[in-house]
Amino acid sequence: MVRKKIGNTDMTASSVVLGTWSMGGDEQWGEKSDDAASVEVILKAYDQGINLIDTAPAYGFGHSEEVVGKALKQIPRDQVLIETKHGIWWLDDEGTFMRERDGYRTYFNLSRRCVMREVEESLKRLGTDYIDIYMVHQQARPPFDTPIAETMGALMDLKKQGKIRAIGVCNCNDDQLREYIRCGEVDVLQESFSMLTQQNVKAHLDICKEHGISFEAYASLEKGLLSGNLRMDYVIPDDKNVRNNVPWFAPEKRKKVLAMLDGWKPLCEKYECTQAALSVAWTANYDESIFVLSGGRKWKHMESYIAGGNIRLDPADFRQMSADIDALLAE
Numbered sequence: 001m002v003r004k005k006i007g008n009t010d011m012t013a014s015s016v017v018l019g020t021w022s023m024g025g026d027e028q029w030g031e032k033s034d035d036a037a038s039v040e041v042i043l044k045a046y047d048q049g050i051n052l053i054d055t056a057p058a059y060g061f062g063h064s065e066e067v068v069g070k071a072l073k074q075i076p077r078d079q080v081l082i083e084t085k086h087g088i089w090w091l092d093d094e095g096t097f098m099r100e101r102d103g104y105r106t107y108f109n110l111s112r113r114c115v116m117r118e119v120e121e122s123l124k125r126l127g128t129d130y131i132d133i134y135m136v137h138q139q140a141r142p143p144f145d146t147p148i149a150e151t152m153g154a155l156m157d158l159k160k161q162g163k164i165r166a167i168g169v170c171n172c173n174d175d176q177l178r179e180y181i182r183c184g185e186v187d188v189l190q191e192s193f194s195m196l197t198q199q200n201v202k203a204h205l206d207i208c209k210e211h212g213i214s215f216e217a218y219a220s221l222e223k224g225l226l227s228g229n230l231r232m233d234y235v236i237p238d239d240k241n242v243r244n245n246v247p248w249f250a251p252e253k254r255k256k257v258l259a260m261l262d263g264w265k266p267l268c269e270k271y272e273c274t275q276a277a278l279s280v281a282w283t284a285n286y287d288e289s290i291f292v293l294s295g296g297r298k299w300k301h302m303e304s305y306i307a308g309g310n311i312r313l314d315p316a317d318f319r320q321m322s323a324d325i326d327a328l329l330a331e
């Protein structure tokens, strides 16, 4: 697996990053996760050369971090990079209310007090004494609108203390990203990016290149839709399920997406890959600087992310796929 430098640090990471949201097993993900199977997936991914694991306290209210912590006991700590996040708060009611889920009331909160508390909780759950990349998960918003300078000040202090090695930010607009850069050192930007979700990627990549920041793409399969395996007869289990947030699952739209994917069967044959791998490959090939996050808790799903991350699409094939996608997005 190709390894690339993380931002302006001395760390290098695999181009496919192991995402562990669904391993947190909260009610958004339907079927309950099997922790032993999740640990197996993490260890197998490590054996296949994936050396960066992405998690967050919000993934199962600490559970994903605990599962990663279990796997970490079986991996030499200096051979793996851990990326976790802060900013979705549930330990008290300070912050801007986000939602109630799994019996927890969550708040957007990026105050210095919360950053300092959250990092300690994550270190405990992960069973480690440092975090390689510590990320702002969601941006602050009114009425509890912490200035970016305050959050960044806390993060830079954690860096000086050696509790974190690098800082990342997620889900921000250009102005917010530039403000983080002005107030401290940003090495990673993590954003949603797939064939169907391309808003702002060009502008973000430009800023990343200007400042040497790595770009990590999440949701490259739109919660499994772009694998081509969830056909018209697939029913989203309930109204809490995370797939309700993907408008492309609506029947009319889904039909068009599946028709587009089916039209690429010759490409799957050419690259000897699954449709899931081809979709991941489009995201990975969009720009050579992109890291792609996987989102599977089953090994058979992980295999397609790994395969996709390794495919180099011929420029003509990438152009053909992009033209089909543009036509779909224009409808």
Ligand SMILES: NC(=O)c1ccc[n+]([C@@H]2O[C@H](COP(=O)([O-])OP(=O)(O)OC[C@H]3O[C@@H](n4cnc5c(N)ncnc54)[C@H](OP(=O)(O)O)[C@@H]3O)[C@@H](O)[C@H]2O)c1
Binding pocket: 018, 019, 020, 021, 022, 054, 055, 137, 170, 171, 190, 191, 217, 218, 219, 220, 221, 222, 223, 224, 225, 227, 229, 230, 276, 293, 294, 295, 296, 297, 298, 300, 301, 302, 304
């Ligand atoms: N910073 C942020 O705000 C943010 C937001 C979202 C995600 N992330 C990170 O990015 C990672 C990936 O995001 P995501 O989970 O949204 O990714 P995704 O790739 O769009 O979707 C993952 C879902 O697709 C399913 N899937 C994967 N391969 C499949 C296949 N071949 N056939 C059918 N279904 C398949 C998975 O099922 P199974 O669970 O059954 O394997 C899972 O439910 C997360 O784990 C997390 O680490 C970060």
